[in-house]
Amino acid sequence: MEFSRDAGMMMENKRNVCSLGESSIKRHKSDLSFSSKERKDKVGERISALQQIVSPYGKTDTASVLLDAMHYIEFLHEQVKVLSAPYLQTVPDATQEELEQYSLRNRGLCLVPMENTVGVAQSNGADIWAPVKTPLSPAFSVTSQSPFR
Amino acid sequence: MMNSSLLTPSSSSSSHIQTPSTTFDHEDFLDQIFSSAPWPSVVDDAHPLPSDGFHGHDVDSRNQPIMMMPLNDGSSVHALYNGFSVAGSLPNFQIPQGSGGGLMNQQGQTQTQTQPQASASTATGGTVAAPPQSRTKIRARRGQATDPHSIAERLRRERIAERMKALQELVPNGNKTDKASMLDEIIDYVKFLQLQVKVLSMSRLGGAASVSSQISEAGGSHGNASSAMVGGSQTAGNSNDSVTMTEHQVAKLMEEDMGSAMQYLQGKGLCLMPISLATAISTATCHSRNPLIPGAVADVGGPSPPNLSGMTIQSTSTKMGSGNGKLNGNGVTERSSSIAVKEAVSVSKA
Numbered sequence: 001m002e003f004s005r006d007a008g009m010m011m012e013n014k015r016n017v018c019s020l021g022e023s024s025i026k027r028h029k030s031d032l033s034f035s036s037k038e039r040k041d042k043v044g045e046r047i048s049a050l051q052q053i054v055s056p057y058g059k060t061d062t063a064s065v066l067l068d069a070m071h072y073i074e075f076l077h078e079q080v081k082v083l084s085a086p087y088l089q090t091v092p093d094a095t096q097e098e099l100e101q102y103s104l105r106n107r108g109l110c111l112v113p114m115e116n117t118v119g120v121a122q123s124n125g126a127d128i129w130a131p132v133k134t135p136l137s138p139a140f141s142v143t144s145q146s147p148f149r
Numbered sequence: 150m151m152n153s154s155l156l157t158p159s160s161s162s163s164s165h166i167q168t169p170s171t172t173f174d175h176e177d178f179l180d181q182i183f184s185s186a187p188w189p190s191v192v193d194d195a196h197p198l199p200s201d202g203f204h205g206h207d208v209d210s211r212n213q214p215i216m217m218m219p220l221n222d223g224s225s226v227h228a229l230y231n232g233f234s235v236a237g238s239l240p241n242f243q244i245p246q247g248s249g250g251g252l253m254n255q256q257g258q259t260q261t262q263t264q265p266q267a268s269a270s271t272a273t274g275g276t277v278a279a280p281p282q283s284r285t286k287i288r289a290r291r292g293q294a295t296d297p298h299s300i301a302e303r304l305r306r307e308r309i310a311e312r313m314k315a316l317q318e319l320v321p322n323g324n325k326t327d328k329a330s331m332l333d334e335i336i337d338y339v340k341f342l343q344l345q346v347k348v349l350s351m352s353r354l355g356g357a358a359s360v361s362s363q364i365s366e367a368g369g370s371h372g373n374a375s376s377a378m379v380g381g382s383q384t385a386g387n388s389n390d391s392v393t394m395t396e397h398q399v400a401k402l403m404e405e406d407m408g409s410a411m412q413y414l415q416g417k418g419l420c421l422m423p424i425s426l427a428t429a430i431s432t433a434t435c436h437s438r439n440p441l442i443p444g445a446v447a448d449v450g451g452p453s454p455p456n457l458s459g460m461t462i463q464s465t466s467t468k469m470g471s472g473n474g475k476l477n478g479n480g481v482t483e484r485s486s487s488i489a490v491k492e493a494v495s496v497s498k499a
């Protein structure tokens with residue numbers, strides 16, 4: 001009886017191997033299921049990365065991270081709207097053409113490639129609250145020359 | 150109530166069976182189902198099952214291993230895993246790491262498989278003699294009372310799927326079905342929005358001077374200068390039609406829906422910036438170029454080279470244009486304008 005059981009298990013294993021090979025060639029779902037562990041790890045890493053930038057001190061389960069991401073994106077949209085409101089409240093002149101009404105430059109805004117704003121993103125948040133510097137000529141020259149010395 | 154509760158375990162069980170290719174053991178299991186419980190709607194349930202199984206598999210996440218902790222009889226469970234191994238391991242009772250992970254995924258996806266195995270180990274003392282009969286008997290017994298763990302797992306997956314769908318509407322390129330790619334889009338979009346908020350807030354609070362100096366330090370001086378010059382020329386009035394159309398589109402979208410405007414800008418690789426801040430960056434870049442030219446340093450007292458004087462004139466014209474733009478703004482913008490005027494005075498002195 002033990003020999004028959006081992007033979008049956010070996011036959012089942014062989015069939016499983018053959019069936020997996022055939023299914024991987026035919027279907028794409030089998031590939032997904034075959035590499036499910038890799039996909040799961042990738043998704044887990046991305047959930048952790050998203051949690052770090054959305055709610056670093058919040059809950060860590062997937063549903064909570066996704067909910068915090070939704071709320072944070074909506075908050076950032078409102079933030080951009082509030083910061084842009086002083087520029088957008090400009091009332092265009094009646095003499096201007098209708099196309100000119102949607103001009104950004106008349107409102108004091110412009111578009112800049114994101115590569116040029118990397119320095120702004122990397123700057124320290126404390127700079128936002130620093131007092132306005134008076135650009136005197138000697139201080140300005142010292143400031144401009146110091147990085148290269 | 151009775152019918153719905155009865156159908157749920159059978160549907161999940163069938164989904165698990167149909168996900169891999171059919172084998173002799175699974176066919177025997179299907180025969181057992183049809184012989185023991187003749188349900189007329191089984192054929193209808195079998196049609197949507199593959200997509201349902203795929204959806205459940207797609208929503209899977211890294212929190213699956215937590216569900217495996219409350220299980221008892223670890224050794225007997227491992228023995229059962231060996232019997233149902235998908236990777237086709239040999240009859241030795243050792244499960245490799247990779248196949249173990251796969252089995253855990255299967256356990257997480259299909260809840261009906263867990264119940265028969267646990268009950269089988271309890272009933273038969275850990276042997277793998279007759280799994281089909283044990284499954285049929287146990288499922289018939291458990292059909293009336295659905296396992297609370299399976300209900301909780303199903304609710305969790307549904308909640309995650311709903312939130313992923315809601316995030317797709319907020320994020321550009323949200324039509325992707327792969328969960329990993331979808332998360333990448335969400336992460337990139339959140340980073341872009343954070344950058345946009347920071348750029349707009351710095352200009353309003355008067356941090357333009359320090360920001361411009363840091364930009365000069367961070368980026369390469371030559372590359373930053375050339376790109377700033379291009380930006381300056383565009384601001385001075387030599388803009389292309391495509392840039393003008395993009396600006397009109399952004400301004401229109403900002404009045405209608407801020408979310409759409411932000412998605413449009415990220416797609417173009419652009420960032421919205423006040424002209425006062427862009428002018429300050431351009432000025433700082435011109436100043437930072439002075440030490441790189443030995444002749445300019447030597448001729449501080451004498452007349453400046455024509456190239457440098459041209460840059461100064463261009464910066465001045467840029468400020469004049471930005472000044473006109475800022476006349477329509479509020480007090481904060483006017484203060485930025487005064488700062489720009491002071492910088493112009495310092496440029497003329499230097």
